[in-house]
Amino acid sequence: MKTCRLAILGVTGAVGQEMLSILSEKKWPSNNLRIFASAKSAGKKFPFRETELVVEQLTPDSFNEIEVVLSALDNDVAQRFIPIAVEKGCLVIDNSSLYRLNQQVPLVIPEINPEDISSQNGVIANPNCSTIIALMAIAPLHACYPIQSMIVSTYQAVSGAGIKGMEELTTQTHDLQMNKIPQPAIFPRQIAYNLIPQIGSFDEEGNTSEELKLQNESRKILHHQDLQVICTCVRVPVIRSHSESITLFFEQDLDVSQVKVILSHAKGVKVVDDPLNYEYPTPLDTSNQDLIYVGRIRKQPIGNQTAISFWCCGDQLRKGAATNSIQILESYLKDYA
């Protein structure tokens, strides 16, 4: 892996921590990495390979000696600092939703549209987690057999709401065992032993921002503006892998065997689909790793169209966020730096 003067912004969050861990696995040189967060975390130390890195306070002067920024900042803080980083000449790989639909900003999943990186003007956006996980399975099929529409129901882990989201699930579960009434803080309702059909905020038609992300980001990444998406996003009491039940409508007929061949050869995807031997993906089996797992692949007749249904799972913090960002970094350094 080529290297550069790299910074992680928002290193204390769930995605920032995952970025640190993945860079360590990839043996990124510690003298080429600086880590930033808000003033209250400055001075905190994190082990990195054979050494320790010290968190620096993020300020407008943080970018003077940085070439590439991996940002895991929330939208509000990202909005303040990313323009400064770009102004200072950095390339920013951004995990917020701020720039994803900006026409000047490529939105990239490296297995799917790495060539879009070439059009960057200082920012490359990392897609939303549920978009990445769905498209890793959908894009290879769409490349061979164009899809017209997709109907998606998600089962999303609490890690999507960060460290505090994960803590809220375990705290509520513990409270219930102690006969204490759980108090929702991060999620709008109790999440322990419950489901919440709301992720993000609602528009006037009753869609959540999370549901619209899947539609709009999929259209941009696949370069398929006519793609029709019906999506229902649901938070479930699972720690860190998202799952999605997906039905695709194709323009032409195809069979389950063709789907399996295509997905078996798709980079970053693992087909686990032997139900008679109880083999199918679950969120627990697919956590703490980078592959997107696909199973329960079935062909279903609907009207005169061919529909293919499947179930996929992938770690929301890894391929859904940190891993994809670092793959963008690798792709950029290899082909464009």
Add this chain to the structure above:
Amino acid sequence: MKTCRLAILGVTGAVGQEMLSILSEKKWPSNNLRIFASAKSAGKKFPFRETELVVEQLTPDSFNEIEVVLSALDNDVAQRFIPIAVEKGCLVIDNSSLYRLNQQVPLVIPEINPEDISSQNGVIANPNCSTIIALMAIAPLHACYPIQSMIVSTYQAVSGAGIKGMEELTTQTHDLQMNKIPQPAIFPRQIAYNLIPQIGSFDEEGNTSEELKLQNESRKILHHQDLQVICTCVRVPVIRSHSESITLFFEQDLDVSQVKVILSHAKGVKVVDDPLNYEYPTPLDTSNQDLIYVGRIRKQPIGNQTAISFWCCGDQLRKGAATNSIQILESYLKDYA
């Protein structure tokens, strides 16, 4: 409520217990109710209104003085005893899946097809829980605007696997807090903090028996043999309300406001759909009661068809099983006894 000489078979299970509780709420006369289970539970006592009922061992002679049987027996035991009860002249309202697709046996949700009761020949079948919960919302719409197809992803509570299923979730959660590795017994995988995309057994095309029930039972109840169903059933770590993410394709155009009007007037259905005020159904809010809650109602364009999506939740043991059986009993006693 009219009365009769009634028996509950399988009273010690989760559905049997719920039947007992609902009959008590409805002030069923205790001297007109006998309760049966296997030999190992005989002699066990359950409180019922102002008295106690004693569990009797179920034998071929149990039916001599019984007019109507509410059966919550598993398929294997039901297969042995239901033909005997019918032979003895009882009407059996059966919760197993044995007779549901038998053309001589009506399959009834009293709000939807009560008139089918008239064709009974000794057995009336109670539909599968996820079928009842979905159709309570779908049937009133279909009656006004015929549907062509439905795409359903379920989020099914552990109560569907009975008392042992509920215990397995809480035991596994407790084990994890004690740093013990959970041991799956009832479910094929760990269910605590996990999802299992398998309910029932698989056919050669990769559909589960639970998924096929939704298709085949819906066709029979709606008298709509051409109905096309795509269904993915998933077990989730929730105690007792099932949830379903449903997309319906209609033959003609209709709007969200029409859907809301129809469902607001549908018996047994409650529309909770004010997302801007965080009002939508969750499994926790909809447990321990009889209504099916519908929310997140949206209209989505797909091709040149009108699709309506919604999210519904309902208690699996109540309306999904015991309540529906007792409503069949009430309907039978009122109109056909």
